[in-house]
Amino acid sequence: MTLNIIQKKILRLKEEKEAAILAHYYQPIEIQKVADYLGDSLELSRIAKEKVPNDIIIFAGVRFMAETASILNQDKRVLISHPESLCPMAAYLDAGMVKSYREKYPNSQVITYVNSTAAVKAESDLCCTSSNAVKIVKRAFEKEKSKIILFGPDANLADFVEQETKINLIKMPENGNCVVHSQVTKEDLLRVKQEHPDAMILVHPECVRAVRELADIVGSTAQMYKFVKESPKSVKEFIIGTEIGLLERMMEDIPEKKYYLASDKLVCYNMKKHTIEMLEHVLNNLDDNNYEVKVPKNIAKRAIVPLERMLEYS
Ligand code: 13P
Numbered sequence: 001m002t003l004n005i006i007q008k009k010i011l012r013l014k015e016e017k018e019a020a021i022l023a024h025y026y027q028p029i030e031i032q033k034v035a036d037y038l039g040d041s042l043e044l045s046r047i048a049k050e051k052v053p054n055d056i057i058i059f060a061g062v063r064f065m066a067e068t069a070s071i072l073n074q075d076k077r078v079l080i081s082h083p084e085s086l087c088p089m090a091a092y093l094d095a096g097m098v099k100s101y102r103e104k105y106p107n108s109q110v111i112t113y114v115n116s117t118a119a120v121k122a123e124s125d126l127c128c129t130s131s132n133a134v135k136i137v138k139r140a141f142e143k144e145k146s147k148i149i150l151f152g153p154d155a156n157l158a159d160f161v162e163q164e165t166k167i168n169l170i171k172m173p174e175n176g177n178c179v180v181h182s183q184v185t186k187e188d189l190l191r192v193k194q195e196h197p198d199a200m201i202l203v204h205p206e207c208v209r210a211v212r213e214l215a216d217i218v219g220s221t222a223q224m225y226k227f228v229k230e231s232p233k234s235v236k237e238f239i240i241g242t243e244i245g246l247l248e249r250m251m252e253d254i255p256e257k258k259y260y261l262a263s264d265k266l267v268c269y270n271m272k273k274h275t276i277e278m279l280e281h282v283l284n285n286l287d288d289n290n291y292e293v294k295v296p297k298n299i300a301k302r303a304i305v306p307l308e309r310m311l312e313y314s
Pocket residue numbers: 039040041042115129130131178181204206219220221222
């Protein structure tokens with residue numbers, strides 16, 4: 001692996017300062033290359049909770065991911081390498097809305113996608129990610145008394161879970177979506193498939209139903225990665241229906257296969273706000289509170305409950 005000067009400096013600095021860098025698959029590839037831990041949102045939550053020995057965690061990902069790490073590690077210092085890296089999906093649901101839904105459906109369970117604020121998690125019974133949503137909803141439906149499940153904020157993920165489980169979900173709200181994945185159209189996918197008819201189609205569950213229905217595999221970023229890694233030699237080409245960072249990761253790690261992005265809309269600008277220069281800056285300024293991600297104690301104390309239940313059930 002060839003590294004540039006800043007990347008080498010980062011490796012040295014994080015050793016010196018005993019900081020761990022956690023990065024999501026959607027991060028720019030030069031950041032992925034200097035991360036101690038790389039993963040999808042479920043893996044990163046688990047890693048943050050169970051694997052990182054360091055007292056300082058620098059998160060390269062959107063804010064809800066860093067908040068999750070902070071909630072699960074309330075005694076550690078968690079920093080984000082770009083404070084304005086927000087997931088727009090989280091803005092579809094706030095804590096007041098969850099309370100109103102609960103009033104309307106008094107005997108319900110609230111399951112929230114981790115792409116949500118800490119305050120929303122604090123109002124939830126369970127959290128889920130794209131890789132365990134089906135499992136979590138099934139478990140909640142089978143093991144808990146209440147069969148009314150309120151699910152938010154992603155209506156496309158909810159639709160996918162409903163299709164897979166045949167369990168009806170009440171969506172909070174009806175129209176929550178990912179500004180990146182929901183833009184991909186059936187036509188985008190058909191165009192790429194026409195050019196590469198032998199390629200298998202892998203898409204994220206945040207895509208709309210018409211896109212998911214064309215896919216061979218619907219899964220989280222880590223599930224897609226695993227599928228490609230374990231695919232037989234005879235399967236050589238893949239159309240990737242998620243953010244371009246995952247495709248770049250696959251090109252690095254599994255170069256013997258060919259990859260085509262399902263649509264040129266698959267760039268998450270919030271994930272791409274992080275730069276290698278910012279990462280170096282944060283490592284040089286670990287005491288700067290502008291980069292600290294701290295969830296108020298009263299919220300963190302409640303938000304940890306649905307997150308820990310999620311980790312236990314998945
Ligand atoms: P993963 O659960 O696959 O990491 O996805 C997170 C996300 O933000 C998808 O857009």
